[in-house]
Structure formats: structure tokens, C-alpha cells
Amino acid sequence: MFNNLLSGEAWSEALRILRLEFPAAVWETFYVTLLASLFAFLIGLPLGVLLVAGDKDGVLPLPAWLMRTLGVIINLLRSIPFLILMVLVFPITRAIVGTVVGTPATVVPLVIAAFPFVARLSESSIREIDPNIIEAAQSMGASPLQIIFKVMIPESIPSLISNATIAVTTILGYSAMSGVIGGGGLGKIAMNYGYYRYKYLVMIFAVILLILLVQLFQTFGTKLAIRSDKRLKNRSE
Amino acid sequence: MIEIKNLTKTYKTPDGSVEALKDVCITIPDGDIFGIIGMSGAGKSTLVRCINMLERPTEGTILVDGTDMGLLDKKQLRAARRKITMIFQNFNLLMQRNVLKNVCFPLELSGLPKAEAKEKALELLKIVGLEDKANVFPAQLSGGQQQRVAIARALATEPEVLLCDEATSALDPNTTRSILELIRSINEKLGITVIIITHQMSVVETVCRHVAILDNGTVVEQGDVGEVFSKPKTPAARRLVFPEGDTDPVIARDSDETFIRVVFNGGHATSTPLIAQLAIEKGIAANISYASTRNIGDGVYGSMLLGITGGRENIQQAIEYLQKTPGVVAEEVIVRV
Numbered sequence: 001m002f003n004n005l006l007s008g009e010a011w012s013e014a015l016r017i018l019r020l021e022f023p024a025a026v027w028e029t030f031y032v033t034l035l036a037s038l039f040a041f042l043i044g045l046p047l048g049v050l051l052v053a054g055d056k057d058g059v060l061p062l063p064a065w066l067m068r069t070l071g072v073i074i075n076l077l078r079s080i081p082f083l084i085l086m087v088l089v090f091p092i093t094r095a096i097v098g099t100v101v102g103t104p105a106t107v108v109p110l111v112i113a114a115f116p117f118v119a120r121l122s123e124s125s126i127r128e129i130d131p132n133i134i135e136a137a138q139s140m141g142a143s144p145l146q147i148i149f150k151v152m153i154p155e156s157i158p159s160l161i162s163n164a165t166i167a168v169t170t171i172l173g174y175s176a177m178s179g180v181i182g183g184g185g186l187g188k189i190a191m192n193y194g195y196y197r198y199k200y201l202v203m204i205f206a207v208i209l210l211i212l213l214v215q216l217f218q219t220f221g222t223k224l225a226i227r228s229d230k231r232l233k234n235r236s237e
Numbered sequence: 238m239i240e241i242k243n244l245t246k247t248y249k250t251p252d253g254s255v256e257a258l259k260d261v262c263i264t265i266p267d268g269d270i271f272g273i274i275g276m277s278g279a280g281k282s283t284l285v286r287c288i289n290m291l292e293r294p295t296e297g298t299i300l301v302d303g304t305d306m307g308l309l310d311k312k313q314l315r316a317a318r319r320k321i322t323m324i325f326q327n328f329n330l331l332m333q334r335n336v337l338k339n340v341c342f343p344l345e346l347s348g349l350p351k352a353e354a355k356e357k358a359l360e361l362l363k364i365v366g367l368e369d370k371a372n373v374f375p376a377q378l379s380g381g382q383q384q385r386v387a388i389a390r391a392l393a394t395e396p397e398v399l400l401c402d403e404a405t406s407a408l409d410p411n412t413t414r415s416i417l418e419l420i421r422s423i424n425e426k427l428g429i430t431v432i433i434i435t436h437q438m439s440v441v442e443t444v445c446r447h448v449a450i451l452d453n454g455t456v457v458e459q460g461d462v463g464e465v466f467s468k469p470k471t472p473a474a475r476r477l478v479f480p481e482g483d484t485d486p487v488i489a490r491d492s493d494e495t496f497i498r499v500v501f502n503g504g505h506a507t508s509t510p511l512i513a514q515l516a517i518e519k520g521i522a523a524n525i526s527y528a529s530t531r532n533i534g535d536g537v538y539g540s541m542l543l544g545i546t547g548g549r550e551n552i553q554q555a556i557e558y559l560q561k562t563p564g565v566v567a568e569e570v571i572v573r574v
């Protein structure tokens with residue numbers, strides 16, 4: 001089954017596909033990942049803040065039943081495997097995008113799968129803040145909202161960026177998976193050529209490109225996180 | 238004036254309740270530097286945190302200039318907290334903001350326009366001697382410098398009361414001295430009432446006028462620093478004043494000796510010449526058994542334990558002589574046998 005993998009014919013065909021189809025696929029994967037990450041953060045970050053602030057002894061205590069419901073929903077969504085979730089949310093996807101196949105349609109399940117994850121990551125970033133700093137802000141007469149926007153979020157920025165990087169790379173992985181049921185991008189190429197047509201070389205190219213994209217996001221994210229952290233000594237600014 | 242009336246705080250924990258404060262009554266006059274001293278776990282932090290309602294009293298009231306802090310609604314309480322600011326053992330600066338923006342923070346909270354806040358913050362940084370560090374981040378400062386930033390931040394809203402919870406406990410002796418000096422000058426120049434929480438006698442001796450000794454949640458002694466420290470009446474106070482304990486080797490040494498505790502509270506004397514003068518002018522030789530004094534600004538602060546032989550008359554004379562010096566309190570130490 002791998003005997004034709006490295007034949008001259010296979011190479012030339014793979015290179016042709018690389019030239020013709022990969023640029024669009026890389027772009028699709030890239031923008032789907034970023035778009036889904038963006039929405040996942042728009043929903044997940046506020047939830048993460050709420051998970052911390054709404055605690056019994058948080059800055060903005062919320063009813064216990066509400067906090068418990070929130071926790072259960074987040075855990076539930078996180079425990080459904082992505083492929084199954086994608087199928088489960090078909091109705092929602094259809095309602096929002098009008099179709100369940102194609103690149104834009106994959107953004108919906110990606111966001112639904114990723115925002116609970118982002119909420120938990122944001123929660124853990126915000127919990128890292130020294131509670132004494134929050135108490136100091138309270139002692140200066142800060143309101144709960146001021147504490148959230150002027151202390152909790154700004155003080156956890158470096159950690160939030162690190163965790164955002166983890167989220168983006170995970171979402172990239174999910175987006176590749178979405179190729180299985182109609183999503184576009186590198187995942188689709190890997191599925192179509194590698195799985196259905198046994199063109200393994202093409203699949204390997206797709207995998208290499210996915211690895212490069214992950215590397216790119218990770219390197220960029222790590223650099224940004226370090227640059228943003230004012231706690232590090234010996235910085236020149 | 239701050240009046241703490243019958244303050245009781247009970248924490249409910251899974252293994253029962255902890256009575257952190259029991260029926261505490263303290264009155265702190267305006268413009269005072271008031272020390273609250275006690276061993277670890279005595280309830281000091283709980284007590285200060287009750288003053289600005291970071292901790293709700295279980296019973297009792299806190300009156301600040303006649304206002305019952307417990308009756309304020311959330312908004313009023315936030316406004317009141319701008320007038321009762323606080324500094325902490327670990328400084329608690331915002332690590333992602335530079336020094337200037339840290340000082341601006343409370344002004345930002347109160348809605349002061351940015352430009353005005355900045356101007357004021359720069360002024361405050363000058364007061365604490367850090368105007369050249371405005372654009373540096375807290376992580377790049379020493380502990381003492383961070384505490385100065387915290388002090389500038391605490392002064393930004395022009396408070397009437399400054400609460401210091403172990404503000405010098407994380408600092409070395411020299412830095413401690415300079416921070417205490419700063420606190421004193423703020424108290425003198427701005428007339429801010431200062432409450433200092435500490436477990437270190439030396440801190441109280443150095444800056445406080447009045448002191449309350451907290452032991453196991455209750456105030457066991459309070460009053461003028463000189464008085465309380467020269468005549469510790471309760472076992473808890475004695476433990477603090479004579480950390481060596483009742484088996485103090487110095488006191489046990491010579492039964493003929495009587496001890497006088499001399500407390501220097503900012504007078505213009507320097508301690509050694511005073512003892513020398515006592516010998517020259519009165520012919521009384523004092524044996525310095527213990528001394529911990531320091532010069533701060535142009536005053537001497539601290540205390541000394543003098544052993545004096547020769548009976549009651551000598552002691553009487555020595556006390557009278559020492560008392561004549563401004564800022565010096567001398568009293569016979571009652572040693573339990």
C-alpha cells in the first residue's frame with residue numbers, strides 16, 4: 001500500500017497538488033482557526049472571569065446555583081468528542097450559516113467546542129493573581145467591575161496570552177479534524193487525498209504544513225507572552 | 238478619631254469557630270501614630286481589616302470621625318476607603334503597571350482625569366523620593382522602593398488615616414528605619430493618623446506615640462508607648478518587652494540592682510551622653526543592661542534598661558533627672574521574683 005509512495009509519478013503529482021491546492025487550503029485553515037479562536041475568546045474569556053469573580057468569596061459573588069449550572073455546562077461541552085459535537089450541532093450550524101458543509105460552517109462547531117476550553121484556561125490564568133493584590137484594590141475603594149477590568153484582566157495578560165496560544169493550537173487541530181465531515185483547509189486535503197485516494201505523500205505534505213502552522217502560532221504566542229510580562233527583570237524598554 | 242468599640246470577630250471554619258478578636262476597645266486620636274503589637278496569630282491583621290470593613294465585625298462598631306463604618310452602603314464604603322488607605326507587608330503593587338501608573342491607580346478609580354492624576358502621582362513620587370523611577374516596573378525595584386511606591390499610592394487619595402499591616406516586616410533593618418522615617422514625616426507634614434500593625438517592638442518604639450498590646454484576640458494593655466513599655470503589667474506585655482522571658486539573666490544577676498526602663502520618644506538627647514551626665518551630675522552610675530536606641534531625624538527613639546545600685550534614693554533621683562529631658566520617660570521596672 002506504501003509501494004507507490006515515493007515513485008516519481010507520485011512526487012510530481014503531489015507537488016502539482018501542493019502548488020495548486022495548498023495555498024488556498026493553508027489560508028482556509030489559518031483564517032478558520034483565527035476566526036474560531038476570536039469567537040471562542042469573546043465567549044470564553046468573560047465566562048472565565050465570571051467563574052472566578054462569581055465565586056462565593058469572589059469580587060462579584062453570584063448565586064451558587066448559577067455558578068454550578070455554568071460549571072456543569074462547561075464540563076459537559078468539554079467532555080463531548082469534537083467529531084461527535086460537530087454532528088450534534090448541525091442544527092445550530094445550519095441556523096447560523098445556512099449550511100453544514102464548507103469552511104465557514106466549520107467555524108460554528110469549532111467555537112462551540114473551544115469556548116468552554118477557553119473559559120477554563122482563562123479561569124486558571126485569572127486565579128493565578130495574588131489575592132492580596134485584589135484585596136489591596138478593594139482597600140482603595142475599587143468596585144467589582146473596576147477590579148475585573150483594571151486588576152484581574154490586566155494583571156493576568158501574560159498568562160492569558162500563553163493560554164490563548166494553547167487554545168489556538170488546539171483549535172487548529174480541531175479545524176483539521178473538521179475536514180472529515182465537509183470542512184475545508186488542510187484537513188480536507190489530507191482526508192481527500194490521503195484517506196480516500198491513498199495519496200500518502202499529499203497527506204504527509206498536509207501534516208507537515210499543519211505542524212509548521214502550530215509552530216508558527218506557538219512561537220509567536222510565547223514571544224508575545226514574554227514580551228508582555230512586566231514582572232520579568234532585566235528587560236529593556 | 239477612630240473608635241473601636243467592643244469589636245469581636247469570630248471566623249467560622251469547618252473545625253469550629255475561631256475567636257480572632259474578643260471585645261476589643263481602642264480609641265485612636267487624630268494625628269496619632271498608634272501601634273498595635275502582638276505575637277503571630279494575635280488578631281492584628283483581623284483588627285486592621287475590620288477598620289476598613291475588608292472584614293465584617295461579628296459584633297461591635299468601628300467609628301471613624303463619628304461615622305459607623307458598618308452602616309455604610311457599598312458606595313459610601315468605597316468612598317470611605319479612599320480616606321482610610323492601607324499598605325501591606327508584601328506591598329501588593331500591580332505588577333503589570335509601571336510605578337507612575339500604580340500611583341495613578343486609586344485616582345483612576347475615583348475618576349480623576351488622566352492628566353491630573355499623572356501630575357499628582359509625580360508629586361507623590363517626589364515625596365517618597367522615587368521621582369526618577371516613574372517609568373520602571375515594580376519587579377525592577379527593591380522591597381524598600383516598592384513599599385515607597387505603595388505609600389505614594391496610599392497617599393494619592395489624600396487619606397485621613399493610613400493603616401500599615403506589617404509594612405516593614407519584609408524589609409531589612411536599615412530599610413525599615415527609612416520607611417518608618419518616611420511614615421513619621423508623612424504623619425507630621427500631612428497630619429495623617431497612622432495605625433501601625435507589627436510584631437516588632439522596635440517598630441513601635443521607633444515611631445509610635447501610643448500602643449495597644451494584643452494577645453490572643455484581646456487588648457491586654459494600651460496607652461502611651463513609654464508608659465506601657467516601661468511598666469509592662471501583664472505577662473503578654475512582659476513577653477514582648479523582655480523577649481528573653483522571665484528568666485532574664487540580666488535581671489537575675491544582681492539582687493541589689495533595681496532597674497529603670499528609659500524610653501526615648503523623639504527627644505533631642507542622644508542616649509549615651511545622658512547616662513554619662515547622670516553619672517557626672519548626680520554621681521549615679523548606671524549599668525546599661527539592655528539598650529536599643531536609634532537616631533531618627535533629630536530625635537532618639539528606643540529604650541534602655543538601666544541597672545542602678547544604691548537604694549531607693551538613687552533610683553528616685555535618677556528617674557527625676559532622666560525625666561527632665563524632653564522625650565524621655567523613665568520608670569522603675571517591676572520585676573517579678
Ligand SMILES: Nc1ncnc2c1ncn2[C@@H]1O[C@H](COP(=O)(O)OP(=O)(O)OP(=O)(O)O)[C@@H](O)[C@H]1O
Nearest residue numbers: 248250255257276277278279280281282283284436
Ligand atoms: N479567614 C479566616 N478564617 C478563619 N480563621 C482566620 C481567618 N483569618 C484569620 N483567622 C484566624 O484568626 C486569628 C488571628 O489572625 P490574624 O491574621 O489576625 O493574626 P495576626 O496577628 O495578623 O498574625 P500574623 O502576625 O501572623 O500576621 C488566627 O488564629 C487565624 O488563624
Ligand SMILES: [Mg+2]
Nearest residue numbers: 281282283403
Ligand atoms: Mg497579620
